[in-house]
Amino acid sequence: MDLRQLEYFVAVAETGSFTRAAARVHITQSGVSAQIKALEHELGAELFDRSGRVARLTEAGAAALRHARAALDSTLDLRDAIDDVKGLVRGRLTIGMVTGCEVAPLFDALAAFHHEHPGIELELAEANSDHLVAGVRTGSLDVALAGLAGEPPDQLKSRVIVSERLVALTAPGSELAMRGSVTVTALTAYETICLPVGTGIRDVLDKAFAGRTGLRPEVALVATSPDTVAGLARRGLGVAVLSESMAAAHPDLVSIPIDGIDIPALLALVWQDRTSPALSAFIRHCDAAFG
Known part of the structure; x- marks a missing residue:
């Protein structure tokens, strides 16, 4: 069992589809299916009911989901702890943004953050907003600027940038x-x-x-x-x-x-409520850039 398998398992559980999960984690559907089958073989139980059009969790899958999410959250905490010790000298921050969306204040925040912490590797990922929010939930993205319909998700921290008709x-x-x-x-x-x-x-x-x-x-x-x-x-x-x-x-x-x-149609920053020196520093720059 490895973290990659757990990430794919959570992606399928949240999207209800091996195809959509593959798009989220950026590998082929066959790759996701193979890793899930390997995980099921190791656990000795089927995690999904594949008989319908939607991949539904079995009883064993529902029991495993909470622990899989906890394991992925623990890896984020581990990385945050190491970043704290390193004092933001090295590390990586992954930022999601809506495909084709050019928001100057976000770019200003990225530039200011990079100037202050040049040792932190920045990675940008473009996708539709539903994939961005899902990426923040699973930890594949540290923060995302996403379009939302109505209120931001309760389980994530957020900063609404624009609310309009x-x-x-x-x-x-x-x-x-x-x-x-x-x-x-x-x-x-x-x-x-x-x-x-x-x-x-x-x-x-x-x-x-x-x-x-x-x-x-x-x-x-x-x-x-x-x-x-x-x-x-x-x-x-x-x-x-x-x-x-x-x-x-x-x-x-x-x-x-x-x-x-x-x-309302919202444009909002969303991120997990966790202790991350790099993420906290970037959010501060976003607050300054967006005013």
């Missing part, structure tokens, strides 16, 4: 541009262009429709970059759904408020 972005002269506003229900009449599932913006939109039986957004196109989403709307391929600040970067398009969405 969603808007519909459309070309000037379009029928929607003439209306001035649109409700969630009325939005179903338009083909929409969205960010992918797993991003904070998309999660807010999906949650807004979740409470409306029989209503679903007519998603025509999906793109990972807000600029691409806006660019497609500019060419008349649909109505873009973005946050207010994302829309503000495209003043040639018309930004229409979406009425009926009470869930």
Whole structure:
């Protein structure tokens, strides 16, 4: 049994899928499956029920999950203790950020931290927000700047950077541009262009429709970059759904408020509540950079 197997086990348990777990830990699905089978062989029990589309924990798997998480947490504590002894002379800090998201204050914090602690190796990882939050939970990321739908996870520490509404972005002269506003229900009449599932913006939109039986957004196109989403709307391929600040970067398009969405779209730093000199120092620089 090794820590890698435990990390893969926790990833499958949290995502309910060997495929999504493989994407999270950045190896092939067959690699994850092989390591889980090796772990099951060593423990003498099956950890997952593989009979359905979702990988569900067996009774043995549910019993093992708490201990696997505790083991992974202990490795983080061990690394933190060594970093403390070394006085931040050497070490590594892994920071997650939303794919295609350029947030200048985060880069300023990275630069200031590196100037103060040049011996600490910095590693950046880009992913959708759901993978970033999961990475912080499992310890593969020390901290992440992620998009969230509503309140940050209770089990993580967080600092909300931005809280804003969603808007519909459309070309000037379009029928929607003439209306001035649109409700969630009325939005179903338009083909929409969205960010992918797993991003904070998309999660807010999906949650807004979740409470409306029989209503679903007519998603025509999906793109990972807000600029691409806006660019497609500019060419008349649909109505873009973005946050207010994302829309503000495209003043040639018309930004229409979406009425009926009470869930805020958040951009937040998230990290585990643990003693880590490197992490604490980086959060201090983030506090200064974001103001």
